[in-house]
Amino acid sequence: MTAKQSPLQKASIIDVQTLDDLISTLAHAGYQVIGPRKQDDAIVYDTLRSAGDLPVGYADEQDGGKYRLVKARDGIYFDYVVGPQSWKRFLFPPHQKICQMRKQGKAFRIVEETAEPPCYAFFGVRACEIAAMKVQDKVFDNGTFADPGYLGKRNAAFIVAVNCGRAGGTCFCASMNTGPRAQGGFDLALTEIVEKKRHVFLIEAGSVRGSEILAKIPRRAATGEDTAAALAATDRAVKGMGRKMVEDVGPLLKRNLEHARWGEVAKRCLTCANCTMVCPTCFCSTVEDVTDLSGSNAERWRRWDSCFTMDFSYIHGGAVRRETSSRYRQWMTHKLSSWFEQFGTSGCVGCGRCITWCPVGIDITEEARAIWESEGRR
Amino acid sequence: MKEMTALKDPMVPAPFRIERVRKELSDTFTIDLVSAERRRAFSFLPGQFNMLYVFGVGEIPISISGDPADPETIVHTTRAVGSVTNAMWKLGAGQTIGVRGPFGTSWPVEKAEGLDVVIVTGGIGLAPLRPAIYQIMSNRAAYGNVCILYGARTPEDILFRKELEKWRGQFDLQVDVTVDYATGRWAGRVGVVTKLIGRGGFDPHQTVALVCGPEIMMRFAVEALAERGVPNERIYVSLERNMKCGIGFCGHCQLGGDFVCKDGPVFGFDKIAHKFAIQEL
Structure with missing residues (x-):
């Protein structure tokens, strides 16, 4: 709990109007500020020019297969939680050029391209999303190989966290120990304090560069009352969380790879891959090699892929995972079980996106619970 | 930040020049590569693979089939079964192929010293084992009995036939070849390769087994080896899975918690026996 206490002791209070100063200070410092915006009736992440771009006054209603923005x-400022997108799309873009090659006589050569990585400030990152970034950090630097594109963007990124004062309908971060309060991994963290007579933000610095930005905006020291109000906000989110992952789900799934539930969920699963596209930790990709019409210029692109497609496991002779049950099992056991073997951490951060965006409302916590209960637990 | 951009992207291939492409079988060819930049050494361990890129067509994982003692030429043997391998076969000397690698784990050639070695392989599975055979033969005195058990569909499908015949003519090697279907004037064995395991030639309690072939063949080979008394921890298999990166990023090759590209392709069977038993894992 010391980690929870110490940053709060150095916390400051800023007025709601100061959010705009914070955004402009980040922009002046050279960051491209990205944050939540309302587009097509959903919260997405896009460029923020000012605090006026934020979807003020909106909340989301989320449930299995359901997402609605409501007034x-x-x-x-931050009554909604996470939408269909995650910050993954900036650090690990859905479609990204890896290199370009040019034909030269019988041979070809790699065209050298040097581009500075974009310098993002992510504004409004939820605790579960910080956890997701830490998960992907382990994927893209696995000790033997590292992805310089990912690391360049990740190391440059400035993180402004927002602690959740409200749980979304499909959230279960509390049971994954990833939220709703960010425990490190941010440069600045905001908690919106909404009381009858005042509306302010408690702001904490989590890094040197965070303190440097904070020093440039008007603020005052937080009182004990302020920090108590901020902690009460995240406590409310914990209490309002309706879903929960069962305990020890990793070993549970590992010993149930041939459980009847996989066949049962396969009757509902459409293998549409939505869950993998919205998941902030799913990292599977494919490589596309293409040429222009002349055939003398080739490019290599990386594109998000999903373990739900038939092509994903294709080798000569056919796909390894033909059945829906095998593909759903691959996704869920990877996320909740084999991820521990690979990266020493859960691949699930409890953001609930896979539940919300599943067209048939399959709920990963419910699927895990069904297997758990089949072992005679309650 | 600058430092990061200077890091080499492991997804970018290095151009290698084709020295020779030769037909092995009706559907199988061998391609010899040398570094295009300069004749720099390319060291690899037997059982490892490279990602080979055909300009504008695509990239696939292919095991190295050459001699680890020759660091200048990289040799790959593959069947032409997809768009990339078919395009590759059409290339000729002087043209360029992109190479990333070598990747993956290797056959335990050094760990097998002092023991008998039995190699059980079928079809194109002989290609990733040939570097291990070369290495064992270059240090033959370090091993006990060495058996190569090889199965092909027909006599026309016997890969590296001249080399197998040469090895079979040596007094320090036992080479047994069988075919699924006898055609022409074949007077050798007919039947599945796993049947040869029971014939002996190695001491099951003092043997390392190296197994590579279709997954169903490997299942029966492991069963036959176990029946002879070879323990799982001295049986090694090489697995094939879809791979797009070779470095643990793309996720395609997962087998439970293992990435076949970096935790494999060569696995101690004791490490994966429980996974082998589960369908479509």
């Missing part, structure tokens, strides 16, 4: 409390 909620006036003037509240």
